[in-house]
Amino acid sequence: MNIDAKLEALLFASAKPCTVKRLAEITGADADDVKKGLDALAVRLEESGSGLMLVRHGHEAELVTRPDVAEMVGALLKAEAYGELTRPSLEALTILAYRGPLTRPELEQVRGVQSSLILRNLLLRGLIEEHEETRLGQSTYGVTVDFLRALGVSSVSELPDYEDLRGNATVADVLSQLDEAQQP
Amino acid sequence: MNIDAKLEALLFASAKPCTVKRLAEITGADADDVKKGLDALAVRLEESGSGLMLVRHGHEAELVTRPDVAEMVGALLKAEAYGELTRPSLEALTILAYRGPLTRPELEQVRGVQSSLILRNLLLRGLIEEHEETRLGQSTYGVTVDFLRALGVSSVSELPDYEDLRGNATVADVLSQLDEAQQP
Amino acid sequence: MAVTFRIEKFEGPLDLLLQLVEQEKLAISEISLATVAEQFVNHVQGNKEIAPEELADFLVVAAKLMYIKSKMLIPALHDDELEECPDLETQLREYQRFVAASREINALWAGSRRSYSRDARATRTIHAGFVPPQGVTADTLLHIMRRVISRLEPILQLPKVSIERAVTIQEKIKDLYERIKGHARTSFRAFVKGSENRTEVIVSFLALLELVKQRFVNVEQGEIWSDIHIHRHKDAPEFDPAHNFQV
Numbered sequence: 277m278n279i280d281a282k283l284e285a286l287l288f289a290s291a292k293p294c295t296v297k298r299l300a301e302i303t304g305a306d307a308d309d310v311k312k313g314l315d316a317l318a319v320r321l322e323e324s325g326s327g328l329m330l331v332r333h334g335h336e337a338e339l340v341t342r343p344d345v346a347e348m349v350g351a352l353l354k355a356e357a358y359g360e361l362t363r364p365s366l367e368a369l370t371i372l373a374y375r376g377p378l379t380r381p382e383l384e385q386v387r388g389v390q391s392s393l394i395l396r397n398l399l400l401r402g403l404i405e406e407h408e409e410t411r412l413g414q415s416t417y418g419v420t421v422d423f424l425r426a427l428g429v430s431s432v433s434e435l436p437d438y439e440d441l442r443g444n445a446t447v448a449d450v451l452s453q454l455d456e457a458q459q460p
Numbered sequence: 461m462n463i464d465a466k467l468e469a470l471l472f473a474s475a476k477p478c479t480v481k482r483l484a485e486i487t488g489a490d491a492d493d494v495k496k497g498l499d500a501l502a503v504r505l506e507e508s509g510s511g512l513m514l515v516r517h518g519h520e521a522e523l524v525t526r527p528d529v530a531e532m533v534g535a536l537l538k539a540e541a542y543g544e545l546t547r548p549s550l551e552a553l554t555i556l557a558y559r560g561p562l563t564r565p566e567l568e569q570v571r572g573v574q575s576s577l578i579l580r581n582l583l584l585r586g587l588i589e590e591h592e593e594t595r596l597g598q599s600t601y602g603v604t605v606d607f608l609r610a611l612g613v614s615s616v617s618e619l620p621d622y623e624d625l626r627g628n629a630t631v632a633d634v635l636s637q638l639d640e641a642q643q644p
Numbered sequence: 645m646a647v648t649f650r651i652e653k654f655e656g657p658l659d660l661l662l663q664l665v666e667q668e669k670l671a672i673s674e675i676s677l678a679t680v681a682e683q684f685v686n687h688v689q690g691n692k693e694i695a696p697e698e699l700a701d702f703l704v705v706a707a708k709l710m711y712i713k714s715k716m717l718i719p720a721l722h723d724d725e726l727e728e729c730p731d732l733e734t735q736l737r738e739y740q741r742f743v744a745a746s747r748e749i750n751a752l753w754a755g756s757r758r759s760y761s762r763d764a765r766a767t768r769t770i771h772a773g774f775v776p777p778q779g780v781t782a783d784t785l786l787h788i789m790r791r792v793i794s795r796l797e798p799i800l801q802l803p804k805v806s807i808e809r810a811v812t813i814q815e816k817i818k819d820l821y822e823r824i825k826g827h828a829r830t831s832f833r834a835f836v837k838g839s840e841n842r843t844e845v846i847v848s849f850l851a852l853l854e855l856v857k858q859r860f861v862n863v864e865q866g867e868i869w870s871d872i873h874i875h876r877h878k879d880a881p882e883f884d885p886a887h888n889f890q891v
Contacts, residue, residue, distance in 0.1 A: 285511030285525035289533040291762040324508040327469030341469040343757035349473045363655045370746035389656035389701045402574035428757030436748040475766035545777040554788040586774035610776035620786040
């Protein structure tokens with residue numbers, strides 16, 4: 277059996293996002309082969325006309341239903357609609373989706389306003405998560421696979437104007453100015 | 461999207477056997493078309509080299525992993541169930557030990573992070589259990605006697621600094637803010 | 645006289661600033677920022693809808709705007725600390741792009757496309773039996789519980805810390821006023837000399853501008869790069885100016 281089929285079975289059974297590391301441990305393949313296998317799986321699902329798709333986010337991957345059958349699947353699961361997002365939540369999620377993972381001061385620099393309460397709120401809703409890596413002794417935060425599922429995209433790179441906003445030099449400038457301005 | 465892709469998404473998401481009748485209701489197709497769609501799905505999975513297959517018994521159909529990956533799938537599920545506790549899991553367990561029994565929203569309020577998957581995992585490992593008492597219609601959870609015994613104590617009150625940490629004012633304050641904080 | 649616009653509910657200082665600039669139908673530039681500086685300060689002053697923990701952030705933007713504006717009036721004016729701050733124009737332009745992107749994200753969020761995982765109610769039912777965690781002792785729990793509590797403390801302290809930060813401005817205004825009354829003459833450099841950090845300098849500066857605006861003091865600068873001299877205005881009213889800048 278090809279590695280992509282093995283990965284498909286594992287992701288199916290796990291029923292939640294799996295890390296590349298865990299998939300490598302279980303399949304006995306190295307991380308690079310797992311990544312290539314995931315690429316192949318995504319292509320096969322797309323090309324064979326599957327009702328499933330692969331969501332990739334950072335080191336994680338999850339097998340999910342395609343967003344265009346959302347209504348039917350929602351009816352079967354009796355899924356509840358997501359509540360509306362408030363302006364501050366939406367703003368923080370957008371910045372973290374395009375630029376994340378970011379530390380709290382970095383997010384605050386872009387929003388211009390203190391954001392510890394909004395971060396806590398989004399963590400409680402499972403829309404963002406704390407990452408293991410820290411910067412300048414600060415935790416970093418990024419959006420979760422749950423958030424991507426709610427938007428129906430398979431990766432942050434599918435978000436509108438992703439390249440433009442992600443790679444924007446001015447954001448980087450503001451952030452590097454902030455790094456320099458960090459007070460002990 | 462073809463009916464076989466829709467059926468695949470539905471069977472995937474439901475994660476249990478579905479009757480042809482139910483699938484016909486949800487897709488709006490008639491029973492014969494659903495059966496043909498299931499045939500097409502079984503063939504496509506087989507021919508595209510998927511790690512999944514369709515099992516049919518009587519009027520029911522279910523999506524499962526192929527038997528030749530059973531060992532790997534078993535290893536993954538075992539790793540997820542028996543593997544080392546993650547830091548977030550240990551944190552939830554600790555809060556329930558010192559401050560339990562708590563409802564899920566109460567636990568999340570103290571941790572500041574969504575914890576539904578973690579609770580389920582701790583339950584499956586026999587480290588926590590559901591208590592009979594409920595609060596605001598929510599189940600409460602506390603640590604099990606087995607877990608306490610494994611720590612070498614006979615009751616939570618023997619945990620170090622128990623009185624002090626259980627009565628901690630910060631934790632009490634945060635819990636009292638639960639109603640306000642739950643709304644974004 | 646500037647036309648006063650009706651401003652929608654705003655969510656933060658950059659949001660307010662962006663609304664003001666957009667209502668003037670101006671592109672983001674130093675000139676447009678200077679144009680709306682006073683409107684910004686007017687919106688912030690006495691605005692009851694600004695959460696106390698966010699007021700300090702509004703004051704910081706107000707100070708930057710006042711600095712931009714005063715530099716246009718007094719080209720020689722220069723403050724190293726304020727110059728070092730990330731520049732407001734860049735920051736606002738960036739913010740504007742994320743506001744636009746957030747509308748698209750909201751459309752995706754509210755739209756009908758969405759993916760589902762396998763139903764956890766059906767997949768997470770296998771009882772593993774009792775599996776004790778390896779290497780976990782009662783002391784591990786003690787350590788973790790303390791860490792959880794220490795993480796919660798800043799959340800509860802937040803309103804208090806933020807209000808303290810914003811209250812500094814009132815104290816600075818009072819402080820300056822007292823010194824002017826006492827000495828009749830002081831200087832900006834002397835005034836900010838004891839400042840501990842950037843925020844305090846901003847706050848001092850805003851306080852100074854506020855006093856100028858309220859006609860408590862005259863500001864005078866002899867030559868380019870020289871210190872700014874502050875005099876008590878001959879018609880300065882007797883009441884406490886901080887009274888008009890409610891926090």
